[in-house]
Amino acid sequence: MTDDRRTTVPVWTLATGDTRVPALTEGESMTAERLAELRGVLAALADEPIVTLEVHPLPGRIDRSRGIRLDAVSPLAQHLSEFVTRASRSSLTTAKVTASGENLYRIVVPAKYATQLGQGLLRSMQSKAVAGGIRGPIVDAAGKIVGGVSFVPVGGAAAAGTAGGAGVTAGAVAAGGTALTVAAPLVLMAVAVGVSAHADHKRQQAIEHITDLLEQLHQDKLDDEHSALDGCRAAIDKATAILLDEGKLGVSLGLDSAVHTIDTALSKAGTRLARWQKALDGLPEGEPVQLAALTESFPGIDDHGGTFRTHLELASLAIALKRRVAVLQAVEHAQKEPGNPFRNFTSALQRDQQSLDALESGIAAVLVRLSTLELARPSARRPVFTPNEVDRLLRSAHRLHRLGDGAVVDSRATDVAIEIARDKDGSVVVFPPLAA
Template structure:
């Protein structure tokens, strides 16, 4: 276990534009609580996104399979290397902490700006978020244990008065204004893009695992075909991601157009199913128990361990996860075409298309909450007494229905988003999924 309690952790304050806010960081060390407060204040005072970047020791045990690897010549790796090199020349704290070349960097984007990335990233979704490995800024990535109490030290010399709280340290230079912020915008853009993409791919992996298990029990050919069509999109999306993150151009030969068509078709099916589910719930008598058999007609398999309804839920999750990756690709491509203003271009593209996904996820979440609140009734029949087996089936069905809303968040408050980047000696990096702090 890494003991951060005795460590001095360098922290950069990154701005994505030439913003002017009061200098708040100062030159002395600060606690984790103070750093969190600083992020919040800067987010309120600045119009452009403000983020913080911390440099922690690289854990000996780190599951790199969860992240997206980028080589040393990729834009993100180069921007990070430039930042570290400049900071090391101007700060003994940064030089000492990054001397080995191996570090775990954590970029934290305040909630005010993280909300622009979509509800599916910034709000914890119960077990899915836990499986994704949510970690706070003072958690050992190898063990998952909280190691609070690190000392944070602002890195680099201050820029012109008030540039992002002394965040001329963004580039580790004493230059003023926009010149000191030139490294930050593309660094934050690429880190957010890769982190969001990795998060969406993590959600895709989880959905695939659930769908495969459910379909093995269900033997439903139409749903199996839908699953195959969506799963077949991964290759084109992975290749397009790799090309764009290396500043290449996505061509027709990748097959991304056909992948997008398959994803949009699946999202259309999810929208239609959601409309049917809402209609079925609206027709139920309010406040009265509902017979499980009647409920299963509109929600097939809801009283079973698997079932068509649960498979359809996972297919919707898979389509959303894939679409989020495609949206990030489109945003990065658009932002790179306007490098002078990358973050605004990036968030503009994200916001336009993410709203549909957010609405779909919110709608499904509300359906699950409404279903979980229902009171299942015993089957209607002439017999006044039911067998123990029938009673057991009713109890199991009731338990499964009530658990439908476990881990579901409806319109949760957005929180700070953390993106961790493991950097090796050769300058290559692995970017882990963006998660709520």
């Protein structure tokens, strides 16, 4: 890739298993659009999941608190370091780009495989700076997106046998096609940590919202539900650390009891969702709704806090924790069968994600339906309403319409990027996925 300062950034195509695709042009620049087309073609033609790996200069300003940090001896950091070492030996461009030891690596998963990993796991991060926008790809120290982008493909054989561990073979060029570099452990670990970072980011958001809401409500039962879910974090964090170091999970971690608590919370969320859907189905279609009737089924919906909003955040927290547990279970399953860890990883995730996707989509649909409701004027014998009554109606209508903001009922499949910041000491920070 080349920015306005003519900084060349290479891109590789990596496979997660032995596969063959038509020979690709090497060493010639291409546009971002052309690279996206290439990923689509490779995904369609290859028998095994493939990804592209880009290496960029590390931006001068980057929020590392959003990601998960792994030290230099972690498997992901070691796989990446070995990739950089081997690629630098065979490519002068790569050697120059990675000479400082500080870079931002982007593993881009084609939409076909991102969809298999779950709509709630790999989804574009929303932008806080621009309403309805997403985070841009690469920014400079001032936070501006770099321009003049072009990509320079590097041959698969140039980084042959890049990652140690299971599923590794040396890439080689053969007549009529290219056997891509097989780097299943590198891809597996990057995707696993990325989706775990996404789930943990959602958990942090939910915790912040729930804490604020409970301070206003002072309801002991909801506080107990929140405390029980938040108490699962320690076991999940320990299990994550062990599995990402390719260790074995034991009963002493307390993960089983944490999963039970999470499953109980998800059951409550499903029951509440069914109750909300029934209440909406019972409303007169196309007619304004009395606020009093709405708050009976959705208590506190007209307030900044409220029981309904707390139930939403508790459901969001339970889903986020369960998604992270699903990643752990998928990684454990893949590591038990190292022949093709990425395929095993994807299969395990697919088995667990469907019910979570359905619950999340159902809640989003409820929020969208609520946001479209029209509030009726308060029923009263007096022909004139007080300023307080008018103000409450206006505030409630505004808050009701805002419920649909950010709700994603069925997200469109896109290529998804997982960014990895690598420091001079070899340690890495893996960030939540974003739209490529």
